[in-house]
Amino acid sequence: MAERTLRGARLGGQSFEDERGIEFAGRQQVAYRCPQGHDFEITMSDEAEVPAIWECPRCGMEALNLSGAKPEEKAEKPARTHWDMLLERRSEKELEDILKERLDLLRGGEIGPAHLHRKGPGKKKANA
Structure with missing residues (x-):
């Protein structure tokens, strides 16, 4: 047997120390x-x-x-909306300018869903 083998004790077994002189916490x-x-x-x-x-x-x-201790009231922060976060980054004037620019691009057919810009049978091609 190897010299490191434990003899006479099992895992999870009882402690060989006694409780004399030990003061437990209150x-x-x-x-x-x-x-x-x-x-x-x-x-x-x-x-x-x-x-x-x-x-x-x-x-x-x-x-x-049951001793009557009351729980602390936690101060709840008001929910931040997307609009609040947007206003932290840009002013309303900047947002109005961006909106106007994007609407002009959308109406001009430069951006947006492709089905809005397809030339159907009843539509004439501009600059043809």
Whole structure:
């Protein structure tokens, strides 16, 4: 056998150290209740900052701390629209100029869908 082989111990086995002289960290039980009426407790360190909301292990809804701690209100930013982002890059005057230029190109047949510019049987060719 190789000299590095472990003898007399198995993986996941018991520790050979005893618990004399070991001082465990302080713990507290924190109670929560979800909107469905499920009550449960979570064990936390005495030093831990206790959250006001915890996910219910039964239904997954947000459960409130029974000690009365209220959750912080998060300041929500208003949704930015495409128009808001566009106005960050260009002024309204610039946008009006670009729109006018693109409409002139579209009406002149230089850009846009090909089916709008095909010469059909009833249409005459310009400059022919």
